[in-house]
Amino acid sequence: MAKRQLPVIGTYAATITTLILALFGLSGCGGGTNASGGTTSTTTTLTASAATVASGASVTLTAAISPTDATGTVTFYDGTSSLGTATISSGTASLATSALSVGTHTLTAAYGGSAVYASSTASTVTVTVTAAASTAIDTSTYAVSVAATASTYSAADLVTNTTFDTTVIIDFTANTARLSSGTAQAITTDGVTLLSSGGTSIAVTKTTYGITISSTVATNVMYVLSGQLNGTLTVSSSSAYQLYLNGVAIAGTAGPALDLESTQKVFIVSAAGTTNTLADSATRSMTMKAALYGKGPMVFGGSGILGVTGSYKHGIFSNDYVRVCSGTLTVAVSAKDAIRSVNGFIFDDGILTVSATGTTTGDESKGIKVEGSESTGAGKGYVVINGGYLTVTSVGKGISAGWDIDEDATTTDTSDDPSPYVEINNGVITVTTTGTPYEYTSGGTTVSCSPEGIEGKTNLTVNNGYLTISTTDDALNAGKAIVINGGYLYCASSANDAIDSNGTLTITGGVIVAIGSSAPEAAFDCDQNTFTITGGTFVGIGGTTSTPTASTSKQYSVILGSGTKGTTMALKAADGTVVFAFTIPQSYETMLLSSPNITAGTTYTRYTGGTASAGTVFNGLYVNSLSYSGGTAGKSFTVSSYVTNAGS
Structure with a gap:
């Protein structure tokens, strides 16, 4: 009898073959029944080593496959773009990458499957890449005072150089006053005379509004103040004097906390280890326009803490000048300007924090203004x-030397004119303005708000320092000239120019990142006046730019076309030398850059989308020992002039 033969064609043979191969963990020439792997289901889970990383930093992506004995590879994706593939070991596969650009990335991982295990794709995870923060920059070096070599140096403004022949001790809580060598006496409305000699005296008197000190002596007097006073301390002095704040709290009830009626210099010194407060009343009978009001020069010092709160108008006002030599000073106002003076403001050292939040239309609060x-x-x-360390947050202008010859001059004689300039010799300076710029005419009067960061109505000079200026109007503005000789400057305006001179603009050194708004605003704007570049490393992005003046410049600059937010771009020579690299924080129409690394006669190619590194990274600008890998080559150009317009 003939033997019965099993079918060996069609799906039966294919099914048997697949089962045998699966049983022994083998694969055939035609693969399994599923084009993406075997029939055993899997799950893939993706994790990232960090949710937020700085640009250029590495993030590790790890895919865990279940069952853990799955074999094969995992491909990692940024959206639909592959980041790379890794082999599974003990149920996991990992990939480290530093190629993610600035921005938010949606990442996933796909297991490719095997003869036994089916493929699977992980749920997405999000990684945010921030613009590279400053690295390897010791900002404390920029806080070191150079006051002793500045043009404004005055030995007479150092309290240690001033002799105080008499010391008066006042305890407001106890309501007593005494000489340092005398017995405490109660302060009454009749007054207590502490010293009387040759027709001169020192007297302390209780008044309707608080306490008044009257001194007609010719020598300098030191007043040691402590305790709580609900009222105003008024001081009238025929000579220079010191207010030594030794744990004092003065709260004006019908006026300022301090009313300094003397035109003589006052040293306001906060004792070490103490916290002192001065606050005025929002409504008042006394009309002085600040919480700390004075007719003469004010010099702040000591190593303690002083907080000034202004609710009526200004926080601190001097009819002469204000100088801060040391200590921690905080000034907060809700109506007008935090610090206002007539003749000058000098910040030598210490920690000064200013908050100005008044929003009155046409008179928004300014941080520091010199009239x-x-x-x-x-x-x-x-x-x-x-x-x-100087930090200013204001609705209106941050720092302003504000006398304008066109608006404020009352005489035709220019010999009596002020010199409203700003000079920065060192300091860690942070300025933020929050107001919305506007200008309109009402009843023939111009009403405006110009929340510029730092303004000099004549010149603005930066010799050194570490500046972070973020504004809604111009970050830096000057009426006649801006000169940048050194330092680190980050200048960004959300609605106007980053650096705006109504006259000339000169850059001789420093590291600068300037970010202007969209057209017609610019990173650098000097109204077609002379724009000279002789040094420094800088980049400016915005809607447009002023063009550097080739005839006066001694360092090469390049103008490029638009760029996209989050992209790291670079300029590379044919031999691979990287002369410039920058991670773009916002999309723009025009870029102006300059570096001492750029040389004449060299052809450079613009690359985008790669990864940069350097010894120092300042707000996305790579400085010192540059390198750049990957990216897409774009337009090439040859530098043949001090200004090269390479377009896009």
Whole structure:
């Protein structure tokens, strides 16, 4: 009898073959029944080593496959773009990448499957890449005071150089006053005379509004103040004097906390280890326009803490100049300007924090403003910063030397004019403005808000320092000239120019990142006046740019076309030398850059989408020992002039 033969064709043979191969963990020439792997289901789970990383930093992606004995490879994706493939070992596969651009990335991982195990795709995870933060920059070096070598140096403004022949001790809580060598006496409305000699005296009197100190002695007097006073301390002095704040809290009930009626210099010194407060009343009978009001120069010092709160108008006002030598000073106002003076503001050292939140239309709060005056301040009206830590947050202008010859001059004689310049010699300076710029005419009067960061109505000079200026109007503005000789400057405007000179603009050194708004605003704007570049490393992006003046420049600059947010771009020579690299924080129409690394006669190619590194990264600008890998080559150009317009 013939043997019965089993079918060996069609699906039966294929099914038997597949089962045998699966049983022994083998694969055939035609693969399994599923084009993406075997029939055993799998799950893939993706994790990232960090949810947020800085640009250029590495993030590790790990895919865990279940069952853990699955074999094969995992491909990692940024959206639909492959980041790379890794082999599974003990149920996991990992990939480290530093190629993610600035922005938010949706990542996933896909297991390719095997003869036994089916493929699977992980749920997405999100990784945010931030613009590279400053690295290897010791900002404390920029806080070191250089006041002793500044043009505004005055040995007479150092409290340690001043002799105080008499010391008066006042305890407000106890309501007593005494000489340092005397017995405490109660302060009454009749007054207590502490010293009387040759027709001069020192007297302390209780008044309707608080306590008044009257001194007619010719020598300097030191007043040691402690305790709580609900009222105003008024001081009238025939000579220079010191207010030594030794744990004092003064709260004006019908006026300022301090009313300093003397035109003599006052040293306001916060004792070490103490916290002192001065606050005024929002409504008042006394009309002085600040919580700390003075008619003469004010010099702040000591190593303690002083907080000034202004609710009526200004926080601190001097009819002469304000100088901060040391200590921690905080000034907060809700109506007008935090610090206002007529003849000058000098910040030598210490920690000064300013908050100005008033929103009155046409008179929004400014941080620090020097008015200038033809009657008392010929050649004055300036702002000078020599070191320390200065932080300003304001609705209106952050720092302003604000006397304007076109708006404020009352005489035709220019010899009595103030000199409203800003000079920055050192300091860690942070300025943020929050107001919305506007200008309109009402009843023939111009009403405006210009929340510029730092403004000098004549010149603005930066010799050194570490500046972070973020504004809604111009970050830096000057009426006649801006000169940048050194330092690190980050200048960004959300609605106007980053660096705007109504006259000339000169850059001789420093590291600068300037970010202007869209057209017609610019990173660098000097109204077609002379724009000279002789040094420094900088980049500016915005809607447009002023063109550097080739005839006066001594360092090469390049103008490029638009760029996209999150992209890291670079300029590379044919031999691979990287002369410039920058991670773009926002899309723009025009870029202006300059570096001492750029040389004449060299052809450079613009690359985008790669990865950069350097010894220092300042707000996305790579400085010192540059390298750049990957990316897509774009337009090439040859530098043949001090200004090269390479377009897009």
